[in-house]
Structures are given as C-alpha cells and as structure tokens.
Amino acid sequence: MTTQAPSIRPAAEVRYxxxxxxxxxxxxxxxxxxxxxxxxxVRRFLLGDPGLGVTRKFYGDDPLVDRAxxxxxxxxxxxLVGEPGTAKSLLSELLAAAICGTSALVVQGSAGTTEDHIRYGWNYALLLAEGPSERALVPSPVLNxxxxxxxxRFEEITRCPPEVQDALISILSEKALALPELGPDAVASAAPGFNVIATANLRDRGVHEMSSALKRRFNFETVHPIDDPEFERELxxxxxAERLGAGGVTVTGEREVAEVLVRTFQDLRTGRTAEGVSLNRPDAVMSTAEAVNVLHAAALEAAYLDDGKLSAAHVARQLQGVVLKDSPEDGKRLRAYIDHIVKERAARSGAWKAFYQTARTLKLG
Structure with a gap:
C-alpha cells in the first residue's frame, strides 16, 4: 500500500x-x-468573515473583488492584468475554488501553447484503431x-501566439465548441456556470498583443500593488506563517523584521520614501510576492543556519537575489538607497542598523 506524499502547496479548495x-x-x-x-x-471567502472563522485571503482593492x-x-x-507579483493568479485561483469547487482547470500560456490546449486533442492510438470518437478525444481544460x-483559468494569455488566443473568441461569444470530427452537428455547449478567468502581465505588453475581438469578450480589471504598508505587512x-507552519519551522522577531522589509520594498517600488525623498526605481520587480520570498528565505536561514532569531541582517543578505535580476544598474540604485536612506534610518533604529551593517557589505556590482 502506498501513501500519497503531502503537497508543498495544496490547491485553494484543499487548503481552505x-x-x-x-x-x-x-x-x-x-x-x-x-x-x-x-x-x-464568494466575497466573504476572499475577504474574510471572522464570525465564521473565514480568513482574509486577498489583500488589495476590495471593490475589485466585487467587480470580478x-x-x-x-x-x-x-x-486580470497587472505588474508581476500582484496576486493575479492567486485571485483567479480563489475565485475558481469558491465558485465551482476546483481551481485545477488551467491553461498555462507560453510560446508552446497550441489550439489543442484550448479546444481538444486526440489519443492517437485510439484514433488509428477506431477513428474519431468520443473515446479517442482528449478534452482540453477549457472543454472540460x-x-x-x-x-x-488561462494564465499569462499574452504569452501565447495570437492565433492560439483567438481560439477563445467563439467559445466566449457562443458558449459552444464545434467538434466536426465527431459529425457535422457535433457541438459541445457550455453548461451554466462556465466562464474564463485570464491573467496577463503588464511587463509582457507587446509580446503577443490580444486582438480587439478577443479583448471585447473580457472585462478588464487591473490588480495594483498594495500601497498600504500595514496591509502589506499583515499579508x-x-x-x-503559512509557509513556516507547513514545514514545522519556528522563528522569533519576524514582526520587527517585516517592518523593515516592507518599508524597503514600498520605497523601491514607488520610487519615493515615507519621508518624501525621491529614488531611482529599480527595474526589478519589487512585488509583495517577492517580499514574501525574501522573508521566507531569511527565516529559513535564521532557523537552520543561525539561532532561530530572525533579524534584518538575514533579510539584507537575501535582498540582492531579488534586485540583481534584470539590470546591472539596479545594483547601483540599491547601493544608493542603502548609503543614504538606510544609513539615516540606522541611526534611529536597531533593526535598521542591523539591516544597514549587512547591506553595505553586499556585492552589488
């Protein structure tokens, strides 16, 4: 008898x-x-209901949830469009889980996505043996x-070639898909409840621009980065806590360190500090998702390679892996931020001092 290994990240309908x-x-x-x-x-599932023990899962623009x-x-x-790391995919997953009970029907957009991923393909062994039949047909997630x-859910739709994207036009318009190989009148009609949630990254604009015809079949909603530091810190x-809890890891000091991390990300993301000083924004994505990754990595370092007390120094060591991804100039921009903004704050705060002392030793090019 075999037992299924636990999943690193269960689907939303399983987690909740x-x-x-x-x-x-x-x-x-x-x-x-x-x-x-x-x-x-559905709204209460996403935004929380303490009376029922339902936690908030989407942090951002509450009216956007209503419109979605x-x-x-x-x-x-x-x-759903927006900058990377603004929880577009999470929002689509949560909506699908609450509305239809599963978030598993997904098309992942890429240069290799074909019309078969949107319409259907064939089991070629059965196709050769018995010809076109319902048994030989392999339905796509869309057809299912x-x-x-x-x-x-159609992730990163603008990563697909235009002719693949446009396979959705008749599906969204007519809520039906012709199956001509099964007969001249063979049609799969959508059952009540069917719909499509697509996501697109604004940094991919121009990769494969959507046609006007396809755009008209969607309501567009922009998912913006979180601009409230307290809200972002809570998220x-x-x-x-969810990531560390799943691995049975515990650390201390995370709240004070999260304050430094979120403030740093907000400053670099917006190009302006809380004190009103203008900054050169890095090209790297300083998203909430990246902030979570940095804090998680810092916590793992503290737990496994240190004494379990998380400090801003751990965060500083993980930061260059985020900033030095896109442009060599980003290292210089981060260095300027450390030498001026962080240095000044270090004179007033122990957490910022620990961050500064480690950050100034980073090799940023």
Whole structure:
C-alpha cells in the first residue's frame, strides 16, 4: 500500500476546505446557476468573515473583488492584468475554488501553447484503431470546464501566439465548441456556470498583443500593488506563517523584521520614501510576492543556519537575489538607497542598523 506524499502547496479548495464548507452550510443567499456558493459567500471567502472563522485571503482593492465576481456572473470573461507579483493568479485561483469547487482547470500560456490546449486533442492510438470518437478525444481544460459548468483559468494569455488566443473568441461569444470530427452537428455547449478567468502581465505588453475581438469578450480589471504598508505587512506575515507552519519551522522577531522589509520594498517600488525623498526605481520587480520570498528565505536561514532569531541582517543578505535580476544598474540604485536612506534610518533604529551593517557589505556590482 502506498501513501500519497503531502503537497508543498495544496490547491485553494484543499487548503481552505473547512472554510468553504462553513460558508456553504449557512449560505442562504441566491446563487447563479452552476455556482457552488452565492456571490456574497464568494466575497466573504476572499475577504474574510471572522464570525465564521473565514480568513482574509486577498489583500488589495476590495471593490475589485466585487467587480470580478459580477463579471463572472455575466456573459463576459474576466481578465486580470497587472505588474508581476500582484496576486493575479492567486485571485483567479480563489475565485475558481469558491465558485465551482476546483481551481485545477488551467491553461498555462507560453510560446508552446497550441489550439489543442484550448479546444481538444486526440489519443492517437485510439484514433488509428477506431477513428474519431468520443473515446479517442482528449478534452482540453477549457472543454472540460464547458461541459461541467466550471471556471477555467488561462494564465499569462499574452504569452501565447495570437492565433492560439483567438481560439477563445467563439467559445466566449457562443458558449459552444464545434467538434466536426465527431459529425457535422457535433457541438459541445457550455453548461451554466462556465466562464474564463485570464491573467496577463503588464511587463509582457507587446509580446503577443490580444486582438480587439478577443479583448471585447473580457472585462478588464487591473490588480495594483498594495500601497498600504500595514496591509502589506499583515499579508507578508500571514504568508510567512503559512509557509513556516507547513514545514514545522519556528522563528522569533519576524514582526520587527517585516517592518523593515516592507518599508524597503514600498520605497523601491514607488520610487519615493515615507519621508518624501525621491529614488531611482529599480527595474526589478519589487512585488509583495517577492517580499514574501525574501522573508521566507531569511527565516529559513535564521532557523537552520543561525539561532532561530530572525533579524534584518538575514533579510539584507537575501535582498540582492531579488534586485540583481534584470539590470546591472539596479545594483547601483540599491547601493544608493542603502548609503543614504538606510544609513539615516540606522541611526534611529536597531533593526535598521542591523539591516544597514549587512547591506553595505553586499556585492552589488
């Protein structure tokens, strides 16, 4: 007998199964055809309901969540655009998990994505043996979603060639997909509840621009970076606790260190400090997701290579791996930030002093 190894990152519907069940048990509000939860319950799943023990999962623009839910009730698809690391994929996963019970129907956009990933392919052994048949047909995630009345997620859609993207046009317009190999009248019609959530990275604009016809089939929503430092710090600490908890790792001092980390990321992301000093923004993505990665790496260093007390020095050592990704000039920009802004703050704060003492030794080019 074999046992399945635990997943590093279970799907949202698995991670939050208890919360989804609690919401469903008391959900008396009207729901669209095919939806597992009402729109009100979906909103509470994403934004939290302390009375039911439902945690907040999406940190950002609450009205955006409302608009996204309304879009998915309509005949339009939902297009989430934004800078890298702004939780577009997380938002699409949470919406799919709450609305249809699964976030697993996914098309990952890339240069290698073909129309088969959107429409269907064939089991060629069966195709040769018995000809075109339902048994030989291999449905795409989109076709599976249509037949079952669920949400399909299309990640990084602008990474796909235009002719592949445009395979969605008739699906979104007619809510049907012709299957001519199975007969002249063979059509897969979408069941109630079907829709598409697509994501696109603003830094990929121009890679494969979407056609006007396809754009008209989507409602566009921009997911902005979190601009409230306290809100972002809460999210970073929550994500750190989940990651460390899954591995049975404990550290101390994370709250004070998160303050330094989030302030640094906010300064570099916006190009302006809390004191009003203008900065040269790095080309690197200083997103909340990257902040979580840095704090997690720093915590692992503290737990496994140090005494378990997380300090801003651990964060400083991990920072160059984020900044030195895109442009050699970013090292100079970070060096200027350390030599001026961080140095000044170090004179007033022990955490900033630890950050400065380590950051000034970094090799930034």
């Amino acid at each position: 199964a208890a919360e989804l069940a609690a919401l469903a048990a008391q959900d008396s509000f009207p729901r669209p055809a095919g939806w597992h939860l009402s729109p009100r319950a 839910i309304v879009s998915l009730m309509s005949q339009q698809g939902l297009m 979603a249509m037949r079952s009345g669920r949400i399909v 970073v600490l929550r994500q750190l």
